[in-house]
Amino acid sequence: MGMAEEIVTQPNYEKLCSTILNSSEHIRFTGFVNDKSKILHSAQRDNLDSLLSDHEIGMSIHYTLERWRKAQNFTFRLGKERLTFTEYDHVTLVTIPFKGKLLLVSTEPRISYDPIIEKVNSILTDWEKM
C-alpha cells in the first residue's frame, strides 16, 4: 500500500533567481523574500562588492517589506501593486510582488529600465504558467 502524498507546487526560487540575474548584464542582485522577511533564495553577480553589510541588508529588506505592506492598504482603491523603483546614486532597487512573495532586483543606476522590466515580467509570467 502506498501512502497518499500531498504535492505542493512551489517555484524553484534558485533557478528563477538565476534566470532573472542572467537576463540582463545590468542586474546586480535578485532575490525573493516572504512576508516574514525570510530570504527564500538570492543570487548576486560575481565580482561585485556588496554595497550593504549583512546588518544593513536586513534593515533594507525590513524597509522594503514595510513599504510593501503599507502600499497594500490602498489595494481596495488602486488595485494590486505591480512594481516599485528606488533609484539611488549607486544602485537602483526594483520590487515586484510575485505569488505572495516579493521579488527584489537591484540594477546599475541610470540605465534604460524598460527592457529589463519587460524581460523580468516575461520570465515571471512563464513561471506562473508552469
Place this chain on the structure above:
Amino acid sequence: MENGTITYVQSLREDLGIFRVTPENGVPDFKAGQFLTLGLPLESKIVNRAYSIASSPENKKFFEFVIRWVRRPLPGRLTSLLFNAKVGDKISWAKPAGNLTINNTLASGEKDTRRIVCIGGGTGLAPFVSFAQHLHDTNDKREIVVLHGASYVDELSYKQLLTDLENESIDKGKDKWNFKYRAAISRPEEWTNRAWNGHKGRIEQFLRSNDDGKSPLDELVGEKITKDNTMFYVCGWQGTIDGTMDYLKTKNFVTEKNKREDGSYEVKFESYG
C-alpha cells in the same frame, strides 16, 4: 448615545494607537472586560463600532482603548475616522456592555479563588489591562497571569504598565499582590524584533507541554495548570481562541458556552475575528 470628547491620542505605530474618551457627564459604572460602542459622524450619519475598554472601572476620569487600524481587505469606517481624529473632537458613546467579565463566584456559589490566566492576542489585550488594574485597585488576592501575543515588539502596547504591576508584585510579596506578565512575539526573525529575547511563537504555546510534561505556563506559576486551580479568559482573533482551546480541551477544560450540567466551566472568551 451619550456625548464625550477625545482627550488623548497616543500613536504607538502607524496603525496602532491608544485613545481616551472623556464623557461629558462622567464615566458610568461598568465591569472590567466590557466594551463600549463609540460613534462618529460620517456623511450625515453616525457610524458606530464597539471597542474593548482598557481602563478600569475605578478610573472615573476617562475610558481608554487600544485600537488597531486594520485596512485589509477594507478599512473599517469608524476606526479610520478615529485615526484621523484630533484631541478635542466630539464623540458619542453608548453604555458599556459585554460578558467577558471576571467571575468572582463558582457555579456552586462559593467564592472563586482560582488563579486567573488572561490570554490576549494583539489588541485583545485591552480587557485584561482593565482586569489587571481593577484587580489591583480592589486588592484582589488571586494570582493573575497576563499573557500577550503580538507580531512585533512595538505592538506590546501595555508592556510598561504590566511590567510595573509585576514589579510591584515582586516588591510587595505575592500575599499582597500576585501578578505576572509575559509576552510572545510571533515573528522573531523580523528585523524590528531583532532585540527580542522573550518567548517566541504564538501566545497559546505557553500552554504547550515540553518534553518533561510541563508547559511554560506550568513553570511560570510553579505547578500544573488544572481546571480546579485556574480560570482562563481569552480575547483575540478566532485563531487565538481555537489555538488555546486545542491545548485546554485535552485537560478537560470547558468554555462558558459549553458549560457542564452543574453550570461549571473554566474558560471565557471573546473573539473579534
